[in-house]
Amino acid sequence: MELVVLGSGTCVPNLKRSCSAYYIKADNVHILFDIGFGTLRRMLEAGIDYREIDYIFCSHTHLDHVGDLAPLLMAINHTPGFKRKKNLTIVGPPNFINFMRQLGETFGINAIASSTFQLTIKEMEEETIQFEDFKIQSMLMAHNRIANGYRLTQKKKTIAYTGDTQHCLQAVALLHDAALGILDCSFPDNQPVEGHLTPSLAAEIAQKAGCEKIILSHFYPMMEKIDIIQICKKIYNGDINIAEDLEKYKI
Numbered sequence: 583m584e585l586v587v588l589g590s591g592t593c594v595p596n597l598k599r600s601c602s603a604y605y606i607k608a609d610n611v612h613i614l615f616d617i618g619f620g621t622l623r624r625m626l627e628a629g630i631d632y633r634e635i636d637y638i639f640c641s642h643t644h645l646d647h648v649g650d651l652a653p654l655l656m657a658i659n660h661t662p663g664f665k666r667k668k669n670l671t672i673v674g675p676p677n678f679i680n681f682m683r684q685l686g687e688t689f690g691i692n693a694i695a696s697s698t699f700q701l702t703i704k705e706m707e708e709e710t711i712q713f714e715d716f717k718i719q720s721m722l723m724a725h726n727r728i729a730n731g732y733r734l735t736q737k738k739k740t741i742a743y744t745g746d747t748q749h750c751l752q753a754v755a756l757l758h759d760a761a762l763g764i765l766d767c768s769f770p771d772n773q774p775v776e777g778h779l780t781p782s783l784a785a786e787i788a789q790k791a792g793c794e795k796i797i798l799s800h801f802y803p804m805m806e807k808i809d810i811i812q813i814c815k816k817i818y819n820g821d822i823n824i825a826e827d828l829e830k831y832k833i
C-alpha cells in the first residue's frame with residue numbers, strides 16, 4: 583500500500599500543515615482517511631485525482647476532518663465534461679447519515695445520492711466490514727464528539743488511524759500489531775487538552791499495542807518547538823515519524 587499525508591495540521595490555518603487527510607492506495611483502490619478543509623488543494627499538489635477516490639472514511643464530523651466533503655461532491659458533480667460512473671462510498675461514525683443529509687440541505691447539493699453514479703453513505707460503530715479486497719475495522723475513540731478510529735487491512739498488512747482521541751484502551755486495541763499507526767499528537771505533554779493526545783501518551787499507546795511504526799500528526803502550532811521524537815523514543819521502541827504534508831510512505 584502507498585500512503586500520502588495530505589494534512590498533518592488542525593483547524594489553525596498553516597501553510598505547511600493542512601487539515602487532517604491521508605490518502606491510501608491499496609492496489610487500484612483510492613481511499614481517504616478524513617477530508618478536512620484544504621484537502622482538495624493538497625490532492626492537486628500531490629498529483630492525486632479527486633475524481634478517482636473510491637472510499638472516504640471520516641473519523642468524526644469536526645470541520646478539520648470533513649470540511650472538504652461538500653466541496654468534493656460539488657467538484658465531482660460539476661466538473662465540465664466529467665461524468666462519474668464508478669461508485670463512491672463515504673463512511674462515518676454513528677449519526678453520520680443525518681450529518682450528510684444536513685450537509686446536502688445546507689449547500690443545496692445531493693450529498694446522499696447521485697444521478698450519475700452510486701453514492702453510498704454508511705455508518706460504522708464497533709464492527710468489521712470487508713470492502714472489495716481490503717477490510718476495515720472501526721472502533722469508537724474518546725473525543726469530544728462521537729469519533730471512530732479505523733484499521734485498514736489488506737494482504738495481512740494493517741494501517742491504523744486514530745483520528746482525534748485521548749488516551750483510551752480502544753486506541754491501544756486499534757493499533758494492536760499494526761504495521762503502521764497514524765496517531766493524534768495535538769498538544770505538548772505539559773499542556774494536555776481533553777480529547778487529544780500528547781507525544782508521551784501517543785508513544786505509550788503505540789508501545790502497548792506493539793505497533794511496528796508510527797506517524798505522529800494533527801499538530802497544533804505549539805508542537806513545532808518540541809522535540810517529539812526525543813520524547814517518544816524513551817517510551818516506544820518502534821519506528822517514529824513526524825507527519826509532514828505531501829510526504830509518502832510505502833507499507
Ligand SMILES: [Zn+2]
Nearest residue numbers: 642644725746
Ligand atoms: Zn475533533
Ligand SMILES: [Zn+2]
Nearest residue numbers: 644646647746
Ligand atoms: Zn481534529
